[in-house]
Amino acid sequence: MQVTIREVAKAAGVSPSTVSRALAPGGTASQRTRERVRAAAERLGYRPNPSARGLITGRTGHLGLIVPDLLNPFFADICKGVQARARGLGHAVFVSDSERDEGLELDAVRTLAPQVDGVLLCSPQLSGEELRGLRDLTDKPIVLLHRSEPGFASVTADLLEGMTDALTHLHALGHRRIAYVGGPRSTWAAGERAAGIEEMARTGTVEIVRVGSVAPHFDGGITGAADVVLASGASAVVAFNDIVAFGLISRFTARGVRVPDDMSVVGCDDIALSGMAAPPLTTVSVPKAHGARAAVDLMFRMLVTPAVDGAEPLRRVLPTHLVVRGSTAAYERG
Amino acid sequence: MQVTIREVAKAAGVSPSTVSRALAPGGTASQRTRERVRAAAERLGYRPNPSARGLITGRTGHLGLIVPDLLNPFFADICKGVQARARGLGHAVFVSDSERDEGLELDAVRTLAPQVDGVLLCSPQLSGEELRGLRDLTDKPIVLLHRSEPGFASVTADLLEGMTDALTHLHALGHRRIAYVGGPRSTWAAGERAAGIEEMARTGTVEIVRVGSVAPHFDGGITGAADVVLASGASAVVAFNDIVAFGLISRFTARGVRVPDDMSVVGCDDIALSGMAAPPLTTVSVPKAHGARAAVDLMFRMLVTPAVDGAEPLRRVLPTHLVVRGSTAAYERG
């Protein structure tokens, strides 16, 4: 049995509407009434019914979060951060794993939108076209996370700088021929990283060997890429992300190639396990929890002050930094 | 602007209640009306307001999931599984990370309970007392996941068997002195695993060295434990879970102790990254996605047929199995 506002009212000797006002922060009620109502509510364990409240106010107190793959610790971390910040602001979070499937992603937004105040979307996959189509499905605010697109509010990390730092670090260690194993084609993150790599390639300080694109899963794709890296004559490799880096290292080890002695490896993301691996991974650290908090904060700003038509939404770009651990070493001329 | 049932009714030329019945699976409406209403709803992009529906039916269409730490891939995996199954059954999932904090955990249940149809609780930490107190806070059904407690419905894995398998495997490889690095004291999972270890210890086939308890985080605790393991003269070690195993391996490597050549390591859980590590980890595989699905299914059974007072709730125990990879090897008498 649920305790309703009417029971609280009866217990406090007032009307239901008075209870509502006494419990509301800005409501008009005498201190005495407020006290009495609060006591009665406390005693009965009263919790306002969210559905009833949502029905009249139009606000649910919920946020939606859509991620491509919770098994990637990068997104688990984001999920944790979003959830923690939202809780602090009195909101609960729906989490939906889209399995990198565009259909599921669209579906998730459609399903979630009516039951939330706003949607946080981690979607490296969807095209700008699809994103815009998706926004027409709902008038709920959308914040993109680790993805940017003109016309959308977003929070991203400066991957271009991160990649540049990684290559600079390897260059400083004496590496001159460096392989780059890219991520899923046509995703925003892949494009951003590739841009960083290309920028360095153009300067001519290092020679870049591009070794195609792999899915950030530990499967045949990565092991194949590892062999290509070995054949390329590169002394170091920059991976799309830490998962790919682990896959490469695993194959290198199986082939008898030691990391970092024979091959330096740099990952990207700095997922939780990167520091725990053997050897601990040198990687471009992307602010995950920080980005999550920023995205939630941006969402709340949008909820409080709805966007003016035509105004370009806010975009926030967070800095990255290289974390040097044990998977990179100076190049010893063989 | 939200499309309401009344607009659909007007468009279809019927009354709002007819729309509701035409759209309901078991509702009484002619095929012709059904068709017309469905078409109008489709055309207008009608989505029933969940709050309004929840208010009258008492069902929200939401599930709550509480986990101790999303950064542990074990729980991320569970989260993914729960989410996928719930989506298939038309439910959205609130995820709450309790950060292994009892206060936050209780708070999460209190906050979530009124807005969900049921709560899935991954709580290794809470005492039976606290669990029972927590249940008195709400009349919503609760299913425990990877934790059991008399009087609660639960889905767990047979860790006792898993630990026995791990020790049997090491014994078969010739190891006779084996260290066990336990997990957080006074948690259900730790007790269960310890029971498996003790059972084998009693048989006398192997000698067990107990190396205290560590938190499943990659910090000083684990590295300290690694040194104790090295000093103990054990040739193999079973870790509380994969995270701890990684921590141990990292320290071993730093100390120049090779895995598996000088020291065999067995983890527990089989998290996603275990197969990707170098060396790939031998570990006790716990059914994560399977357990998640089973828990959701159990929850739905409870929602359909509410528990009879006094009847002992269902408990489901899933099998575990040892996955032999590269972190264990035969013991070479030094």
Add this chain to the structure above:
DNA sequence: CAAACGTTGCCAACCGGTTTCCAACTGGCC
């Protein structure tokens, strides 16, 4: 042909809060 029956769709009540509007009461002041 009338009565009985099944079908179909509408009206209205209801879920549990919030909010507007208004009545009553308080106290201050002339």
Add this chain to the structure above:
DNA sequence: GGCCAGTTGGAAACCGGTTGGCAACGTTTG
């Protein structure tokens, strides 16, 4: 003592669906 301003609390409408009861209609059967 009477009047007014300011405060306090209550009745009722409302949010958007669902559902029981019922009227109207068409069909079948005695």
